[in-house]
Amino acid sequence: MKLTKYIIIALILGLVTGLGFNLVAPGAFVYADNYFFTPLGTLFINSITMLVVPLVLFSIILGTAGVSDPKKLGRIGGKTVSFYLITTAIALIIGLSMAYIIQPGAGGGFETQTTDYEAEEAPPVMDTLLNIIPENPIQAMAEGEMLQIIAFAVLIGFALSRLGDKTSGVLKLVEQGNDIMMFLVKVVMYLAPVGAFALIASAIGELGMSALQAMLLYMAAVITALVLHTVITYGSVLKFIAKRSPIEFIKKFFPAMVVAFSTSSSSAVLPVSMRVAQQDLKVSKPVSSFVQPLGSTINMDGTAIMQAVATVFIAQVYATSLSFGDLLTVILTATLASIGTAGVPGVGMIMLAMVLTAVGLPVEGIALVLGVDRILDMLRTAVNITGDATCAAMVSKSEEGHEESEPESSEAS
Numbered sequence: 099m100k101l102t103k104y105i106i107i108a109l110i111l112g113l114v115t116g117l118g119f120n121l122v123a124p125g126a127f128v129y130a131d132n133y134f135f136t137p138l139g140t141l142f143i144n145s146i147t148m149l150v151v152p153l154v155l156f157s158i159i160l161g162t163a164g165v166s167d168p169k170k171l172g173r174i175g176g177k178t179v180s181f182y183l184i185t186t187a188i189a190l191i192i193g194l195s196m197a198y199i200i201q202p203g204a205g206g207g208f209e210t211q212t213t214d215y216e217a218e219e220a221p222p223v224m225d226t227l228l229n230i231i232p233e234n235p236i237q238a239m240a241e242g243e244m245l246q247i248i249a250f251a252v253l254i255g256f257a258l259s260r261l262g263d264k265t266s267g268v269l270k271l272v273e274q275g276n277d278i279m280m281f282l283v284k285v286v287m288y289l290a291p292v293g294a295f296a297l298i299a300s301a302i303g304e305l306g307m308s309a310l311q312a313m314l315l316y317m318a319a320v321i322t323a324l325v326l327h328t329v330i331t332y333g334s335v336l337k338f339i340a341k342r343s344p345i346e347f348i349k350k351f352f353p354a355m356v357v358a359f360s361t362s363s364s365s366a367v368l369p370v371s372m373r374v375a376q377q378d379l380k381v382s383k384p385v386s387s388f389v390q391p392l393g394s395t396i397n398m399d400g401t402a403i404m405q406a407v408a409t410v411f412i413a414q415v416y417a418t419s420l421s422f423g424d425l426l427t428v429i430l431t432a433t434l435a436s437i438g439t440a441g442v443p444g445v446g447m448i449m450l451a452m453v454l455t456a457v458g459l460p461v462e463g464i465a466l467v468l469g470v471d472r473i474l475d476m477l478r479t480a481v482n483i484t485g486d487a488t489c490a491a492m493v494s495k496s497e498e499g500h501e502e503s504e505p506e507s508s509e510a511s
Contacts, residue, residue: 101290107291108295109295111295111299112295113298113302115303116299116300117302121307124306130299135299136296136300139296139297139300141293142292142296142297142361143293143361143363143366145293146357146370149286150369151239151242152279153283155239156272156276157276157386158247158391159251159254159272160276160383162251162388164259165388171252171388174385174388174493178388178389178393179392181335181493182396182489185399186399187429189406190429192326192331192406193319193403193404193407194407194409194429196322197407197410200322201315201414202313202319203411203412203415229245230245230246230249242365282369283370290356290360293360293361294356297360297361297362298360301476316411316467317470320408320478321474323407324400327400332484332485336488336492339495339496340488340491347488347491350374350378351374355483357370358370359476359477362472364393364394364486368394371390371394371486371487372390374487375490375491379487381490381491382494385490390486393482393485393489394483397482397486397489398446399478399481400478400480400481401449403478404446404474405432405450405453408464409450409454409457409459411467412459415463416460416463420457424457427457428457431452432452436449446471446475
């Protein structure tokens with residue numbers, strides 16, 4: 099908690115510093131950003147990102163080997179994917195509702211003549227599914243292809259669980275590798291206050307107040323929807339299914355949320371969120387090791403909210419009405435795209451381009467929301483990893499009953 103306080107203080111100092119540079123000395127900000135803020139922020143992000151691939155590999159192998167029973171693995175996988183798809187759909191509904199209540203694009207005054215945005219194409223869903231199995235697992239690890247790494251690690255973990263004592267030495271080595279990664283996460287976290295200060299100062303110094311004020315209603319709609327989704331959706335799951343106090347859960351998970359806010363990357367913050375979930379929230383290690391890495395790749399509730407609000411915002415700016423069928427198309431397209439585009443760089447904007455195309459809105463409208471997307475990306479990343487941890491807590495709790503009943507059934511047989 100002491101480290102969390104330092105990170106929060108660093109965030110506030112970064113906010114003040116960035117605004118100060120933007121308002122008083124914008125020319126000096128360029129030099130400060132190039133030679134101080136960006137290098138420090140990059141150093142922090144690189145330090146924590148270097149741990150992601152080995153940590154995901156070790157943790158997924160351990161998680162799968164710890165589950166051992168294929169039925170149990172299928173049960174956990176089914177619950178996890180179902181949770182992510184259902185909460186993504188709920189997030190989209192909340193986002194659409196907030197957009198229609200707040201009406202961020204209805205006021206007019208937005209310049210649409212000069213907007214320009216070159217949308218990248220998402221790979222076909224079938225290609226994404228086929229590419230889950232890597233041709234070269236070493237290359238997949240070198241390139242950070244998370245879905246491929248997860249698939250390879252699941253197969254290794256399954257093999258270790260089946261071979262038992264024959265490969266106990268390899269399993270022990272993986273456990274020790276995981277311990278090393280967790281220790282390094284603890285070491286890297288001491289850089290978090292410095293990294294948070296630099297990243298926030300850079301983002302705010304570049305945007306300034308004018309960009310924020312022009313998009314205030316859009317930001318308000320997204321932020322309100324993110325808060326409601328966290329409180330209502332995740333809070334309900336924690337309270338009624340995981341049987342945990344949502345307030346206590348958020349309080350303990352808050353350090354990971356703060357790091358997620360500063361890094362804007364679910365994958366980068368994964369080592370921290372897993373450590374907090376396992377050590378502070380006491381989530382089952384096998385469950386956490388399987389659920390959270392998978393969530394960092396396919397769970398995009400925060401991104402879904404942004405897409406919902408941005409779609410309605412762009413429709414309002416271009417004076418285009420969306421029918422009920424269009425809204426259903428938004429929900430269906432974005433929910434399926436959250437898995438279909440998993441692991442693709444710039445996934446948020448690619449998914450938004452897909453949604454806009456599906457309902458016949460101009461993709462160029464994305465240029466209107468790009469200016470403030472950096473700040474909102476920080477917030478939605480914090481929501482995304484909270485969803486991952488909530489899912490892990492829910493699955494962990496639901497598996498307690500099975501663990502109690504399984505020995506009885508085996509004795510009876």
